[in-house]
Amino acid sequence: xxxxxxxxxxxxxxxxxxxxxxxxxxxxxxxxxxxxxxxxxxxxxxxxxxxxxxxxxxxxxxxxxxxxxxxxxxxxxxxxxxxxxxxxxxxxxxxxxxxxxxxxxxxxxxxxxxxxxxxxxxxxxxxxxxxxxxxxxxxxxxxxxxxxxxxxxxxxxxxxxxxxxxxxxxxxxxxxxxxxxxxxxxxxxxxxxxxxxxxxxxxxxxxxxxxxxxxxxxxxxxxxxxxxxxxxxxxxxxxxxxxxxxxxxxxxxxxxxxxxxxxxxxxxxxxxxxxxxxxxxxxxxxxxxxxxxxxxxxxxxxxxxxxxxxxxxxxxxxxxxxxxxxxxxxxxxxxxxxxxxxxxxxxxxxxxxxxxxxxxxxxxxxxxxxxxxxxxxxxxxxxxxxxxxxxxxxxxxxxxxxxxxxxxxxxxxxxxxxxxxxxxxxxxxxxxxxxxxxxxxxxxxxxxxxxxxxxxxxxxxxxxxxxxxxxxxxxxxxxxxxxxxxxxx
Numbered sequence: 129x130x131x132x133x134x135x136x137x138x139x140x141x142x143x144x145x146x147x148x149x150x151x152x153x154x155x156x157x158x159x160x161x162x163x164x165x166x167x168x169x170x171x172x173x174x175x176x177x178x179x180x181x182x183x184x185x186x187x188x189x190x191x192x193x194x195x196x197x198x199x200x201x202x203x204x205x206x207x208x209x210x211x212x213x214x215x216x217x218x219x220x221x222x223x224x225x226x227x228x229x230x231x232x233x234x235x236x237x238x239x240x241x242x243x244x245x246x247x248x249x250x251x252x253x254x255x256x257x258x259x260x261x262x263x264x265x266x267x268x269x270x271x272x273x274x275x276x277x278x279x280x281x282x283x284x285x286x287x288x289x290x291x292x293x294x295x296x297x298x299x300x301x302x303x304x305x306x307x308x309x310x311x312x313x314x315x316x317x318x319x320x321x322x323x324x325x326x327x328x329x330x331x332x333x334x335x336x337x338x339x340x341x342x343x344x345x346x347x348x349x350x351x352x353x354x355x356x357x358x359x360x361x362x363x364x365x366x367x368x369x370x371x372x373x374x375x376x377x378x379x380x381x382x383x384x385x386x387x388x389x390x391x392x393x394x395x396x397x398x399x400x401x402x403x404x405x406x407x408x409x410x411x412x413x414x415x416x417x418x419x420x421x422x423x424x425x426x427x428x429x430x431x432x433x434x435x436x437x438x439x440x441x442x443x444x445x446x447x448x449x450x451x452x453x454x455x456x457x458x459x460x461x462x463x464x465x466x467x468x469x470x471x472x473x474x475x476x477x478x479x480x481x482x483x484x485x486x487x488x489x490x491x492x493x494x495x496x497x498x499x500x501x502x503x504x505x506x507x508x509x510x511x512x513x514x515x516x517x518x519x520x521x522x523x524x525x526x527x528x529x530x531x532x533x534x535x536x537x538x539x540x541x542x543x544x545x546x547x548x549x550x551x552x553x554x555x556x557x558x559x560x561x562x563x564x565x566x567x568x569x570x571x572x573x574x575x576x577x578x579x580x581x582x583x584x585x586x587x588x589x590x591x592x593x594x595x596x597x598x599x600x601x602x603x604x605x606x607x608x609x610x611x612x613x614x615x616x617x
Contacts, residue, residue: 148225151218151221151222151225152221152222152224152225152226153222153226154226156222157219157222157223157226160215160218160219160222161219163215163219164212164215164216164219167206167211167212167215168206168207168212170203170206171206171207174187174198174203174204174206175187175204176204176205176206176207177204177205177341177343178205178207178208178321178343181323181340181341184204185507186507187204189507189510207316208316208343216309216312216313219309220306220309220313223302223305223306223309224306226302227299227302227303227306230299230302231299231303234292234295234296234299237292237295238292238296241278241280242278242279242280242287242288242289242580243280243287243289243580244280244282244285244287245282245285245286245287245582245583245584246582246593249582249584249591249592249593250591250593252582252593252594252595253593253594253595253596253603254592254593254594254603254604254607255591255592255593256591256592256593256607256611257589257590257591257592258589258590258615259588259589259590260585260588260589260590264583264585264590264614265281265284265285265286265583265585267613267614268286268583268610268614269281269286271610271613271614272286272288272581272610275290275606276290277289277290277581278290284584284585284586285582285583285584285585285586286582286583287580287581287582288580288581288582289579289580289581290578290579290580291576291577291578291579291597292578293572293576294572294573294576294577294578295573295578296569296572297568297569297570297571297572297573297574297576298569298573299569300565300566300568300569300572301565301566301569301570301573302569303565303569304561304562304563304564304565304566304569305562305566306562307558307559307561307562307565308558308559308562308563308566310555310558310562311555311556311557311558311559311560311562312555312559313555314554314555314558315345315553315554315555315556315559316345316346316555317345317346317347317348318345318347318348318352318552318554318555319344319345319348319551319552319553319554319555320342320343320344320345320348320352320353320407320550320551320552321342321343321549321550321551321552321553322339322340322341322342322343322549322550323339323340323341323342323412323547323548323549323550324338324339324340324547324548324550325340325436325545325546325547325548326358326360326545326546326548327360327417327434327436327543327544327545328360328361328362328363328417328543328544328545329359329360329361329543330359330360330434331357331358331359331360332357332358332359332360332548333357334353334354334355334356334357334358334404334407334550335350335353336350336353339550354385354386354404354405354407355386355387356383356384356385356386356404356407357383357384358381358382358383358402358409358548359381359382359383360379360381360546361380361381361382361393362379362380363377363378363379363380363414363544363545363546364376364377364378364379364380365377365378365414365482365483365544367481367482367483369481372442372443372481372482373442374482376397377397377398377411377414378395378396378397379395379396379397379411379546380393380394380395380396381393381394381395381396381402382394383402383404385404396409396411397411398410398411406552406553406554407550407551407552408550408551408552409548409549409550409551410548410549410550410551411546411547411548412546412547412548412549413439413546413547414544414545414546414547415436415437415438415439415444415446415544415545416436416437416444416446416465416467416484416487416542416543416544416545417434417435417436417437417542417543417544417545418434418435418437418448418463418465418489418539418541418542419433419434419435419539419540419541419542419543420432420433420435420450420461420489420537420538420539420540421537421538421540422450422452422455422459422461422535422536422537422538423535423536423537423538424455424456424534424535425534425535427536430452430454430455430459430535431450431451431452431454431455434543434545435448435449435450435463436448436508436545437463437464437465437509438509441479442482443466443467443468443478443479443480443481443482444467444479444482445464445465445466445478445479446464446465446466447463447464447465447509447510448463448464448465448509449461449462449463449507449508449509449510449511450463450491450537451498451500451511453498453500455534455535457495457496457534458495458496458497458498459493459494459495459534459535460493460494460495460496460498460511460513460516461491461492461493461494461511461537462491462492462494462510462511462513463489463490463491463492464477464489464490464491465487465488465489465490465542466478466479466487466488466490467479467481467482467483467484467485467486467487467542468480468481468482468483468484468485468486468487469486469487469488470486477490477523484542487525487526487542488523488524488525489523489524489525489539489542490522490523491521491522491523491524491537492518492520492521493518493519493520493521493522493532493534493537494511494513494516494517494518494519495516495517495519495534496513496515496516496517497515497516498511498512498516499512499514499515519532519533519534520532520533524537524538524539525539526539526540526541526542527539527540527541577596577597577601577602577603578596578597579594579595579596579597579602579603579606580594580595580597581593581594581606581607581610582594583614590614592607592610592611592614594606594607594610
């Protein structure tokens with residue numbers, strides 16, 4: 129006879145139940161919540177395509193090898209990555225499996241009567257006894273109901289209970305987490321997020337081709353974009369004359385909500401976005417766009433228009449690239465722009481104030497292959513000069529021009545540009561409500577005290593006792609008031 133223990137086989141249903149119990153346990157939910165918090169850390173430390181694609185492009189240029197590995201693991205798109213979504217979905221299921229059964233149990237318990245008075249009150253906390261006068265039970269019932277206790281009456285005793293709001297707040301806190309996750313889910317499925325850089329005088333039409341960067345929700349397409357337009361009329365920035373710190377940004381625009389609608393003059397500030405239904409347009413950043421004209425040797429215009437430059441410091445010293453692919457040969461102007469020019473011995477050309485007090489465009493001229501036909505994405509602010517030759521280095525002020533071997537460049541003027549962030553997040557209201565409910569539920573859970581009070585009048589003796597669940601403070605004072613009321617003190 130074999131001494132080996134025969135283990136019973138576990139069927140598919142039993143195995144599924146086991147995994148479901150493990151997934152919906154509170155311990156698993158806490159672990160998943162911790163994992164979600166840890167998974168969100170890279171999204172705060174590493175630039176994200178959805179928030180700042182320019183920073184991602186710069187990261188690729190500065191840390192090419194590391195950026196490739198980051199991209200393989202979706203670290204530039206953390207919140208839409210498969211591994212983050214997996215943690216999110218598991219947490220969502222776990223919370224539902226945890227909270228819903230507890231909610232039904234709590235609902236039943238909240239409707240139940242308080243537990244009966246224990247036989248031996250002397251073993252309970254805050255026990256007191258004294259000779260009876262005959263009307264203690266009536267006084268107790270009146271006092272307890274006035275204090276909003278739930279009361280269970282019997283022939284010679286009264287049991288009371290209060291503080292169910294503590295468990296209610298705890299449940300509401302967890303339900304609110306589900307609501308927040310629902311809001312995030314709706315935003316991930318139906319949301320749209322993008323950005324567009326517009327120079328003063330330019331118009332933005334809300335279609336996919338007008339965006340510099342755009343990301344759609346999982347089941348959203350460009351057909352869902354509302355047909356509004358925005359024209360940048362004027363941008364005004366005010367800076368502190370001593371510290372150069374920004375004091376106010378004001379953007380004046382003309383908007384058309386839909387084709388055929390009446391144009392509307394509106395003002396946009398940093399914390400006052402435009403609203404088109406569920407879509408909001410935020411003023412995110414600003415800078416300067418030098419307006420330049422490039423002509424070839426025979427005077428044909430090969431490039432003309434404003435070129436956005438990328439600010440490098442608080443005084444808006446900016447770098448940019450003017451690319452002229454239609455010329456023969458192709459030309460590139462590796463440039464920097466300073467709104468208030470000053471030259472130092474150690475740093476060279478710098479800006480000493482962010483406003484246009486003494487603007488100057490500095491550039492080096494390159495000819496050769498810009499590399500635009502290789503299919504490799506390029507930064508709009510930089511030029512790959514590996515296949516080009518430098519032919520000149522110079523600078524211009526507004527209104528000036530420079531003749532060089534391949535043509536002429538004219539610095540016409542300079543206008544401000546603004547970066548508009550367009551966000552459609554239909555789930556944010558759910559997340560907001562969930563956040564408010566979470567705070568209220570947490571406050572109720574922290575500051576509500578669960579307690580019970582009993583009184584028995586038997587054999588000419590009054591016995592009272594109380595119990596504070598989880599050792600919550602405050603029962604001593606309540607018991608003192610209760611006893612004083614009963615004894616008429």
